[in-house]
Amino acid sequence: MAADEIWILGINMTKFGKHPDLDTVDLAAEATMRALSDAQVTMKDIGVLAAGNLMGPGRALGQQLQKQVGQTGIPVYNVANACATGATALRTAIMAVKAGECGMGLAVGVEKLAGAGLLGGGGQAKSDGARYEPNGRYGAVATIDGRIGTDTMPGVFAQIGMEYGHRYGGTSFELFARISEKNHAHSTLNPLAAYNKRMSLEQIMGDVMIAYPNTRPMCSANCDGAAAAVVVSGAKLRTLAPDQQRRAVKVSASVLTTDPWEEACQVLPNVNTLTRNAAQQAYEQAGVGPEDLDLVELHDCFATAELVHYDNLMLCQPGEAVPYFESGATWRDGKTPVNVSGGLQSKGHPIAATGIANIWEVCHHLRGEAGDRQIADAKVGLAHVIGLGSACGVHILERSAA
Amino acid sequence: MxxxxxxxDYLVLGESPHLVARECEACGAGFFDRRNACAACGGTSFAPRPVPxxxxxxxxxxxxxxxxxxxxxxxxxxxxxxxxxxxxxxxxxxxxxxxxxxxxxxxxxxxxxxxxxxxxxxxxxxxxxxxxxxxx
CATH class of the missing domain: 2.40.50 (OB fold (Dihydrolipoamide Acetyltransferase, E2P))
Incomplete structure (x- = not known):
């Protein structure tokens, strides 16, 4: 029988940063064991496993993880969906529980990315051949990255922020840097963040330019990390102990979208429409609106990306993202705190872990367990990720009424 | 010389160099490489269209x-x-x-x-x- 409600029973993220002595399986196992412990269950209680990893060695992560923490014969789904991989793993476990195939599922995401350097652009330019021969989908006779636009992630997302500026005005190098200043300031309260250093606006603007207007601290921090979550149906939860029920967090909405065709979407990725569609569906599913959100963790893979998602998630009126940010609304003491974890720019972005780690952050506040960075009396939160290509995951979470 | x-291959050389898109004959959506069906409407006929x-x-x-x-x-x-x-x-x-x-x-x-x-x-x-x- 299909499940009526879905709850997060236990969730965990590892410290983000450099873990030279731990491989992807070790990191995934660490997050998994702690998530199971947080849920007060074991692998024997889990009916489905969804495992996400994007840049790893290509082995079946879920089965590797089972060998590390418990082989119970349950179905495993190994998923990859760009930077939305973690959210996709979670959504896969949720769908299995929601369909009634089992009462409890586990989702895990892990990435080893410390020292990875510049992403996108294929890493190494191919040298042009000795004779020009048309090659590939564009019949190119020589390398086109750098000659016809850029494939680098900082450059692609820079254009996404600049395009918003062209459409609505008000953006500047300094404005984007101020968004990064906020997230670096927020991370000083997060002991699990890869970086905990407050940076001044001058430091951020004066740092190494990667792709204008994104300097290095305005780019997501490549690092190692894992996150895992145990999800449970409402019916199953009601059979568990009062303490498990009290700490459970309700998944009021779980949505995954891709980008519908629009002019230009195959020239420069359109991260706006699919995010807006996901947000719209999520608000409808949850029966809440943006004004009800006590905190938001959104996909600030670059400072230029955070701005457009204020608008896409409908935190502000259409076209009003600049004045909305300038009002202070998204600082931790503002109307709708955004990325109080430090976000991808400072907490870090171990790609496949991100879409579960942002859920952990929201759950942490909803459970009142966020310590120094607790958002007081948080009841409802939203977590958003986007992967180029594109895929967008939005989850809305609510504090347990118990 | x-x-x-x-x-x-979507760059046309000559006296007035220009780009050419593959245009969906049903809805007019343009693409710079091959498609089996139009991503916008599902149409399967395409024709070249010069781009300004x-x-x-x-x-x-x-x-x-x-x-x-x-x-x-x-x-x-x-x-x-x-x-x-x-x-x-x-x-x-x-x-x-x-x-x-x-x-x-x-x-x-x-x-x-x-x-x-x-x-x-x-x-x-x-x-x-x-x-x-x-x-x-």
Missing amino acids: GQQVPLV AEGELRTFTIVAHAAPGIPVPFVAGVVDCGGTSVRGNVINTSPDPDHVRLGMKVRLVTYVVGTDDDGTEAIGFGFEPLEGTDGN
């Missing part, structure tokens, strides 16, 4: 770090050429925010990318600012 070949060589710079970035072997800095952007969005570099101007502005008018120009062992020249394209435009 040896032969010339375009850097990509002048347009407006809709967005850009100035890439300072790229894959090894790619010369930096360069300006990468998207140009709205009469309703068709085109990916390309802004060239023949200084790659800094004082010389490259959102909304500025640009035109397609070609240049020699390199010469192979047979003496064949590869011709690439970029967009240069139109003179005397108030492109802010």
